[in-house]
Amino acid sequence: MSAIEANFDGLVGPTHNYAGLAEGNLASAKNAGNIAAPRAGVLEGLAKAKRLADAGLVQGFLPPHERPFIPGLRALGFTGSDAQVWESAFRRAPVLARNMASASPMWAANAATVSPSPDTADGRLHMSAANLLSTLHRSIEGPQTARALRAIFPDDSRFAVHDPLPMQGTWGDEGAANHVRLCAEHGAPGVEILVYGRDAFESWQARFPARQTKQACEAIARRHGLDPERTVIVCQSRAAIEAGAFHNDVVCVGNGRVLFFHELAFEDTEATLDAIRAAAKGLFDPVFVEVAQDEVAIEDAITSYIFNSQLLDWPGEDRMVLLAPKETQETASTRAYCERMVAGNGPIGRVDYADVRQSMRNGGGPACLRLRVVLTPAELKAVNPGVMLDDRLFAALTDWAKTHYRESLSLTELADPALVDESRAALDALTRIMGLGSDFYEFQRA
Ligand code: SUG
Numbered sequence: 001m002s003a004i005e006a007n008f009d010g011l012v013g014p015t016h017n018y019a020g021l022a023e024g025n026l027a028s029a030k031n032a033g034n035i036a037a038p039r040a041g042v043l044e045g046l047a048k049a050k051r052l053a054d055a056g057l058v059q060g061f062l063p064p065h066e067r068p069f070i071p072g073l074r075a076l077g078f079t080g081s082d083a084q085v086w087e088s089a090f091r092r093a094p095v096l097a098r099n100m101a102s103a104s105p106m107w108a109a110n111a112a113t114v115s116p117s118p119d120t121a122d123g124r125l126h127m128s129a130a131n132l133l134s135t136l137h138r139s140i141e142g143p144q145t146a147r148a149l150r151a152i153f154p155d156d157s158r159f160a161v162h163d164p165l166p167m168q169g170t171w172g173d174e175g176a177a178n179h180v181r182l183c184a185e186h187g188a189p190g191v192e193i194l195v196y197g198r199d200a201f202e203s204w205q206a207r208f209p210a211r212q213t214k215q216a217c218e219a220i221a222r223r224h225g226l227d228p229e230r231t232v233i234v235c236q237s238r239a240a241i242e243a244g245a246f247h248n249d250v251v252c253v254g255n256g257r258v259l260f261f262h263e264l265a266f267e268d269t270e271a272t273l274d275a276i277r278a279a280a281k282g283l284f285d286p287v288f289v290e291v292a293q294d295e296v297a298i299e300d301a302i303t304s305y306i307f308n309s310q311l312l313d314w315p316g317e318d319r320m321v322l323l324a325p326k327e328t329q330e331t332a333s334t335r336a337y338c339e340r341m342v343a344g345n346g347p348i349g350r351v352d353y354a355d356v357r358q359s360m361r362n363g364g365g366p367a368c369l370r371l372r373v374v375l376t377p378a379e380l381k382a383v384n385p386g387v388m389l390d391d392r393l394f395a396a397l398t399d400w401a402k403t404h405y406r407e408s409l410s411l412t413e414l415a416d417p418a419l420v421d422e423s424r425a426a427l428d429a430l431t432r433i434m435g436l437g438s439d440f441y442e443f444q445r446a
Pocket of ligand 1: 025109138250
């Protein structure tokens, strides 16, 4: 057996809500104040993951984080019992409180940047937990993400889990959402493409923030021991950011030799493609599938999330499968594009659609929900088996979601002090289901 690509999906957390916290993310702004359906959200995610597992792909999960994040509020001066901290934070500083209650760790593509072992100098699989410092609600994710990755990939002789980069604007890092790896096959050395929105040493003035910096990309490539000749660090286009592509994976996805991207994804497309060709020289010939602005306007690319799809080698099929969100099927230009694409003889032979609407309304499509980890057979054996999806885990998580998750959650209901214990009971039960130990969350260690 050769190396495989596993997908680790972020489980939608019990406090999933629509607070409009993410500047530059049009879906988050548009749905601010709407009533969320946490139970439907987690079940949608489970169904998507099950589809891949049933097809024979390797699928795992990353656990949600503790939300509301009471330790964060205590550090900011709120006191009393945990329920009192939550109640008083919501009353005195409601915007701050909402920032401590987002279920944003569900977007596992932002958990970390992952470099598989064939690409690294020491032959270990390297992961850097993302600092997500450009938004308040996500800037609290990094330490718990690093803890989760260490619990899932525990063997230091095979896995190197790096802490987030320093919490200073120069190092803005949003993880694998701005990283693409191309290769001849998963286990062979690949080309790692890191995409930044801005150079932190230059000023940035635009409609929306650019979250990933060039300096963060360079630091990650150094930490992971990537070969500079096989590493491409390129600039995302300002036009894409200003149209609402807050991460590169909203306008670009890759798998194997194939890069599927929008004409406006990169600041300098020609230079980007030349750099990829040069880095791949001697390894493989990259295949570029570029979608022109006059076929799919960037605005449609963003509302449909066509590029925020999982591009997969599907067992039993010759050509790749694009697992796109339902919204891609419901947007005329992207549906027509997909029909033309699969009718042609390009590398993508089928488009399938997943319903992840609860996540989509916060700007997270199928690709946002997963972290890809290429694993050799020996590495796969070293992964904590409790988080890997099989029929037992699927049944247990479905029951768990039905027991612990609310059917609906409005922003007013988010203030409910009972939510603190409710959400902790869910997470505590989850650590038992997934074998994560009884000291995984801060509330368990207190
Ligand atoms: O960081 N949304 C997330 C969506 C992340 C999508 N991930 C990728 N593209 N890989 C974000 O903008 C919205 C939360 C809120 O508004 O409550 C949010 O954080």
